[in-house]
Amino acid sequence: MIWRGLRWRAPPHRNLANSTGMCKSARRRRAVRYECRHVRVSTYRHFAARDVDGTDPQSQTDESSNTNKELILSNLFRFHRGIPVLLCAALPLLAHAAAERTFVSSSGADANEATNCAPTAPCRTFAAALAVTNPGGEIIVLDSAGYGALNISQSVSITAPAGIYAGIVASTGVNAINITDGSNTINVALRGLTINGSGGPGGVIMTGGASLLVEGCEIIGNPATGGSIYVSGSINVRVVDTVVRDGNWGIMLENGVTGDVIHSRLLNNTVGGLLVFAGIASSTNVAVSDTAAIGGNNGFLVQANATGANLVLAVDRSTAAGNTIGFEAESVSGGTSQLTVSNSLAQNNATGIYTSGSGASAYASGDTITEAHNSGIHISAGTTLTTFGTNSLSGNVTDVDNQGTLTTKARM
Secondary structure, X not given: OHXXXXXXXXXXXXXXXXXXXXXXXXXXXXXXXXXXXXXXXXXXXXXXXXXOOOOOOOOOOOHHHHHHHHHHHHHHHHHHOOHHHHHHHHHHHHHOOOEEEXXXXXXXXXXXXXHOOEOOEOEOOHHHHHHOEEEEEEEEEOOOEEOOOEEEOXXXXXXXXXXXXXXXXXXXXXXXXXXXXXXXXXXXXXXXXEEEOOOOOOOEEEOOOOEEEEEOOEEEOOOOOOEEEEEEOOOEEEEXXXXXXXXXXXXXXXXXXXXXXXXXXXXXOOOEEEEEEEOOOOEEEEEEEOOEEEOOOEEEEEEEOOOOOXXXXXXXXXXXXXXXXXXXXXXXXXXXXXXXXXXXXXXXXXXXXXXXXXXXXXEEEOOEEEOOOOEEEEEOOOOEEEEOOOOEEEOOOEEEEEOOEEEEOOOX
């Protein structure tokens, strides 16, 4: 029992070295043990006997009993410094400790938060599972269903295994997945999810945190002015093996993002596939590989819109097809936009590669630019394009429309 481990400590002035003191100490310890046992029983009976309104039914008829109970409680705190109260307060916390791994299912129930959304008693929604998942833990989807919109403010991985549909639908005024963290320390990974943003403002929106991974997901139909994937701030972003389609912008990365887009498909997004943007002084650097942007106003656009904004977009082994502009570097009101396009295809666009604004520049190496309705390459006044003499231009109305500076460098 916990009380038996407690010791009575004599006041400093008492001499315990003599036998009389030792006898007194032993008697006192026995008395304390008895009193502790009496306190536990009496305290329990005291509170169990209270009415619903909190009054003691015996208080009006047994004043001496009430006085004794108050004395017992007083002794409890005097001898034991509130230890029982602290232990009682801690018990609910221990009973509801979060889990490292939680589960959701079409047959689950959010009441299973009480057992931490275990695999044998999963929750029904991502929100419920997240509430009992340790920071840095995992939420795993057991079978196909829709699992509800989600606000994330802690590190977490959400995974739907191959062959399982795990849907999230945005609603009016509510993003499908909203991620924010004022301390910019959380890491979020989303794998295998199907996210429909057509009913609300956005698909995956992150405005605070350390990193975001979107892997093997499909994101559909975001009608808002932002991106189906929208990330702003000094955040590391990686989008891998993901389809983003039928939205406004497919992916928007802005104002300090460092990111990669790998082996993904950006399809039929009205304004464009990928926008790398800065509206404040910041450095934003994004690399794209093995990715296609098809059927929008812009395929890949890097745009500086503030003094002190420095943006770099490097695109390799990728395709821009069926857009108004395939690849574009633009500087609107200060800042610099640098675009590198290498080993890539621009096909059936109005313009293949386009530079605009005095802070914009582009590098082209090993590219195939074909079937442009206007020009394969357009270089606006005040901008530069550097080529390494390894590009192929054919079937364009005009191969090169040079109003700025075109430089050819030898290969090293």
